[in-house]
Amino acid sequence: MEGKYKSLEIKQKSPNSRIFYVYFNRPSRGNALSLDFFLEFPKALSSLDQNPNVAVIILAGAGPHFCSGIDLQTVNSMSNDTVSNDAGRTGEKLRREIKVMQRSITAIEDCRKPVIAIVHGGCIGGGVDIVTACDIRYCTENSFFSVKEVDLAITADLGSLQRLPSIVGFGNAMELSLTARRFSGLEAKQLGLVTQVFDSKEAMEDGVSAIAEGIAAKSPLAVIGTKRVLIHSRDLTVDQGLDYVATWNSGVLLSDDLNEAISAQGQKKKPVFAKL
Incomplete structure (x- = not known):
């Protein structure tokens, strides 16, 4: 219902649920990120974002792994794709291609709806770029992570180096990124990369x-506002962040959702909010 994609599959597991799953769907390649992915992923998120029946998006991997990083065939095609013998023009073209890929990952943050990552198996390279852009992250005990790019003679350029330090701390991010070492789901929990570790994928x-359904039952105005203010405030001082949320709430605070929440509290019933 959200369109057909080569690299993705979108599922609504229950017809009455407002939780939609986006599966990275190249299991034979460990869900490696192809050129198709970078074109399709932002379109899929935008489609779900604009769908009033969608309240929460969950990212998952089909098959035994979450994501094995950027497909090496994609890297090869970019490195061999020169526009001329002019190094400057070739470099400028490569920069534009990198920016397109960056925007594909940033689409997670641009999406109004909360995006949750559930990681099993490997989450490597570009997979880490993706999860660090997500709003909440969970994993299984058998999952493992690696900021792998230095082992491929690449400086990670899709967001890990920018987002990971604010999640796990600057020193931990530096060590993980320079060593490219593999670390477990349990260590990811200790570092703060994930919120909870589960025994199994099921x-x-x-x-x-259940967590997503709980979020979906809340005021959509409050949910999207909370996401936007938290992301925006990362790069602001406390005073600037307070000013931003004051401006945000001056536009949306006085809503039917607020009246419904207050009424439900008084009547000791569950509030029901209109779709957004």
């Missing part, structure tokens, strides 16, 4: 589905 899907 337990994670059930547990996160």
Whole structure:
């Protein structure tokens, strides 16, 4: 219902649920990120974002792994794609291609709806770029992570080096990025990269589905406002962040959602909010 994609599959597991799953769908390649992915992923997120029946988006991997990083065929095609013998023009073209790929990952933050990552198996390179852009992250005990780019003679350029330090701390991000070492789901929890570690993929899907349904039941204006203010405030001082949220709430605070929440509290019933 959200369109057909070569690299993705979108599922609504229950017809009455407002939780939609986006699966990275190249299991034979460990869900490696192809050129198709970087074109399709932002379109898929935008489609879900604009769909009033969608409240929360969950990112998952088809097959045994979440994501094995950028497909090496994609890297090869970019490195061999020169526009002329002019190094300057070739470099400028490469920069534009990198910016397109960056925007594909940043689409997660641009999406109004909360985006949750559920990681099983490997989450490597570009997979880490993706999860660090997500709003909440969970994983299984058998999952493992690696900021792998230095082992491929690449400086990670899709967001890990910018987002990971604010999640796990600057020193931890530096060590993980320079060593490219593999670390477990349990260590990811200790570092703060994930919120919770589940025993199995099935337990994670059930547990996160319940969490997502809880978020979906809340005021959509409050949910999208909370996401936007938190992301925007990362790069602001406290005073600037307070000013931003004051401006945000001056536009949306006095809503039907607020009246419904207050009324439901008084009547000790569950509030019901209109779709957004």
